[in-house]
Amino acid sequence: MKALVPVVTVVAFIFALWTAAVVPMNIHLTADMAARQDIPVTPATPAERKEVGALALAAQNTAVWGMAYTLDRPNLPSPHQVGAELYKSVFTVEPTSRRSLLYHAWVTLSATLLGFVIGAAAGILLAVGIVYNRTMDKAVMPWAITSQTIPILALAPMIIVILGSIGIQGLLPKSIISAYLSFFPVVVGMVKGLRSPDQMQLDLLKTYNANPSQGFWKLRLPGSMPYLFASLKIGISASLVGAIVGELPTGARAGFGARMLVGDQYGQPILTWAALFGAAITAALLVAAISLIERKTLHRMGMGAAA
Amino acid sequence: MAWVIALLIWAAGWWLNGRLAQSSYSDSRAVSLAIPAIFGITLIAMWQVLVTMLEVSAVILPAPSAIAAQFAESIPILIADFVQTIIKGALVGYVFGMLAAFGVALLADRSPFLTQGILPVGSFMAALPIVGTAPIFVKWFGSDWESKAAVVAVMVFFPILVNTVAGLKDTTAMQRDLMRTYAAGYWATLFKLRLPAALPFIFNGLKIATTLALIGAIVAEFFGSPTVGMGFRISTSVGQLAMDMVWAEIVVAALAGSSFYGAIALLEKRVTFWHPSQR
Numbered sequence: 001m002k003a004l005v006p007v008v009t010v011v012a013f014i015f016a017l018w019t020a021a022v023v024p025m026n027i028h029l030t031a032d033m034a035a036r037q038d039i040p041v042t043p044a045t046p047a048e049r050k051e052v053g054a055l056a057l058a059a060q061n062t063a064v065w066g067m068a069y070t071l072d073r074p075n076l077p078s079p080h081q082v083g084a085e086l087y088k089s090v091f092t093v094e095p096t097s098r099r100s101l102l103y104h105a106w107v108t109l110s111a112t113l114l115g116f117v118i119g120a121a122a123g124i125l126l127a128v129g130i131v132y133n134r135t136m137d138k139a140v141m142p143w144a145i146t147s148q149t150i151p152i153l154a155l156a157p158m159i160i161v162i163l164g165s166i167g168i169q170g171l172l173p174k175s176i177i178s179a180y181l182s183f184f185p186v187v188v189g190m191v192k193g194l195r196s197p198d199q200m201q202l203d204l205l206k207t208y209n210a211n212p213s214q215g216f217w218k219l220r221l222p223g224s225m226p227y228l229f230a231s232l233k234i235g236i237s238a239s240l241v242g243a244i245v246g247e248l249p250t251g252a253r254a255g256f257g258a259r260m261l262v263g264d265q266y267g268q269p270i271l272t273w274a275a276l277f278g279a280a281i282t283a284a285l286l287v288a289a290i291s292l293i294e295r296k297t298l299h300r301m302g303m304g305a306a307a
Numbered sequence: 308m309a310w311v312i313a314l315l316i317w318a319a320g321w322w323l324n325g326r327l328a329q330s331s332y333s334d335s336r337a338v339s340l341a342i343p344a345i346f347g348i349t350l351i352a353m354w355q356v357l358v359t360m361l362e363v364s365a366v367i368l369p370a371p372s373a374i375a376a377q378f379a380e381s382i383p384i385l386i387a388d389f390v391q392t393i394i395k396g397a398l399v400g401y402v403f404g405m406l407a408a409f410g411v412a413l414l415a416d417r418s419p420f421l422t423q424g425i426l427p428v429g430s431f432m433a434a435l436p437i438v439g440t441a442p443i444f445v446k447w448f449g450s451d452w453e454s455k456a457a458v459v460a461v462m463v464f465f466p467i468l469v470n471t472v473a474g475l476k477d478t479t480a481m482q483r484d485l486m487r488t489y490a491a492g493y494w495a496t497l498f499k500l501r502l503p504a505a506l507p508f509i510f511n512g513l514k515i516a517t518t519l520a521l522i523g524a525i526v527a528e529f530f531g532s533p534t535v536g537m538g539f540r541i542s543t544s545v546g547q548l549a550m551d552m553v554w555a556e557i558v559v560a561a562l563a564g565s566s567f568y569g570a571i572a573l574l575e576k577r578v579t580f581w582h583p584s585q586r
Contacts, residue, residue, distance in 0.1 A: 006424030135328040139346035149518055149568035150561045154525035158553055161545045166367055237434040244436045245526060264442035280435045287434060
C-alpha cells in the first residue's frame with residue numbers, strides 16, 4: 001500500500017496537467033464556436049483571434065473555458081470525454097459489434113498472441129541452438145544483436161502490403177510482424193539465461209556423471225527462467241506494438257490501429273484517444289499476465305524470493 | 308535446380324564457418340568478424356540465386372543486385388530522405404526528449420517520494436505503443452519534420468527517464484557518506500559521484516532510445532509528410548510497387564540505425580571506461 005501513494009500522486013499530476021492543457025489546446029476552436037452562438041469573445045473576429053497565442057486567448061476569455069471541455073471535435077479531448085467514450089464503447093455496445101472497442105481489442109489481441117507464441121517458441125529454439133552449437137553462436141548471434149538496432153517496426157506496413165499481394169491476408173501478416181518483434185528479445189535473453197549457470201554448477205553436474213540432456217533439463221533450463229520471463233515481458237509489449245503499427249497505415253478495417261486511424265481521418269479525436277487508452281490497458285494486462293505466470297512458476301521452482 | 312544450388316551455397320558457407328569456429332583462431336578478432344560476415348554473404352547469395360533462377364517477380368522480392376543498382380542510382384534522393392527523416396525528425400526529437408528526460412529525472416531525484424512514483428509509471432509508459440500518437444501529433448504540429456520530432460521526443464522520453472532515475476539511485480551509503488566527509492554539497496555530490504555512477508544506466512536508456520527514434524520518425528511520416536522523407540518514400544514506393552526503392556530505403560534505415568546505436572555505444576565506451584562491463 002505504501003508504494004501505491006507515490007504512483008497515484010504521479011498519475012494524478014499527469015491527469016491534472018492534461019486537464020489544464022485542454023483549455024489552451026482547444027481555446028481557438030472554443031472561441032470560434034462561442035462566437036457562432038453570439039457569446040461575446042475578445043478579439044471579436046476570427047482573423048484577429050488567429051493572431052493571438054493560445055495562452056493569451058485563454059486568459060482573455062475565461063468565460064468560455066467550460067465549453068473547451070465539451071467540444072465534439074477537440075484538439076485535445078478532456079479526460080472525462082475519453083473515459084466516457086471508453087465506457088460507452090466497452091460496456092454499452094455488444095462485444096461483437098464493430099462499434100465495440102472489445103471487438104477491435106480482440107482483433108489486435110489475437111494477432112498479438114499468435115505472433116508472440118510463434119516468436120517466443122522460435123526464439124527459445126534458436127537460443128538452445130546458439131548455446132549448444134559454436135558455429136551458430138559465432139554466425140547468428142552478432143546478427144541477432146545488430147537486428148535490434150534496425151527500425152524494423154517502421155517497415156511493418158510494407159510487409160503487410162507485400163504479403164497481401166501474394167494472397168496472405170487477415171491475421172497472419174500482423175502475426176508475422178509480432179513474431180519478428182518478440183523473436184530477438186527472447187533469443188538474446190534466453191541465450192543469457194541458458195549460460196547463467198556458473199562453472200561450479202556445471203562441474204557439480206559433471207561429478208554426478210550427468211549427460212548433456214540432463215544438464216539441459218535439470219540445470220540450464222531452470223536456470224534460464226528468470227531471464228526468459230524478463231525477455232517475454234519485453235517481447236509481448238513489442239508484439240502488441242507491432243500488431244497495432246501493422247494495422248495503422250494499411251487500410252485495416254478492424255483493430256486498435258484501424259480505430260485510431262478512423263478517428264484521425266473522420267475528425268473524431270475522442271475515438272483515437274479511446275483506442276490509445278484501450279491499447280495501453282491491453283498492454284498493461286498482457287504484461288501483468290506474464291508477471292503472474294512468472295511469479296507462480298518461480299515460486300514453484302523455489303525462486304519465489306527473487307521475484 | 309535453383310534449390311540445389313542454394314542448398315550447396317548454404318552447405319559451403321556453413322562448412323566454412325564450422326571450420327573457422329572450431330579452429331584455434333576462433334577467438335581472434337578477425338575470425339569473429341569474418342564468421343557473421345560469411346553467414347550474411349551466404350544468405351544474400353542464396354537470395355540472389357533463388358530470386359533470379361526461380362524468376363520471382365520483382366514486385367514480391369527484388370534480387371539483391373537490383374536493390375544495389377537502385378541504391379546506387381538514387382543516392383541523391385536517399386540523402387535528401389535521410390536528412391529530412393533522420394537528421395531533422397529523429398535527431399532533433401531525440402535531443403529534445405533526452406534533455407526533457409534529464410531535467411525531469413534531476414527534479415524527481417530531489418525527492419524519494421517522486422522517485423518512487425516516477426519509476427513504475429515511467430516503465431509502464433515505456434512499454435506502451437506510444438507510436439500510435441503519431442496521427443495526433445501530425446495534426447497538432449503539421450506535416451513537416453516538427454511533428455516527427457515531437458513524436459520521437461515523447462517516445463524516447465520514458466526509457467531515458469526511467470534509466471536516469473534508476474541510475475541516480477545507484478550509489479551505496481558508503482560512497483555518499485564518503486562525499487559527506489569531504490563536505491561535498493548536493494551539486495558536488497551530483498557531478499562527482501552520482502552522475503558518473505548513473506552513466507551506465509543512462510547509456511542503456513540512450514541506446515534503447517536510438518531505435519525508437521528512427522521508428523517514430525519513419526512511422527509518423529506515414530500519416531502526412533512533405534514529398535521527401537524515408538517514410539514518405541516507403542509508402543509511395545509500396546503504392547507504385549517499386550519494391551527495389553523500398554528495399555534501398557530499408558538499407559538506409561538499417562545503416563542509420565546501426566551507426567546511430569554504434570555512435571552512442573562508442574561514446575559510452577569512452578565515457579564509462581572505468582565500468583566493469585567495459586574493461
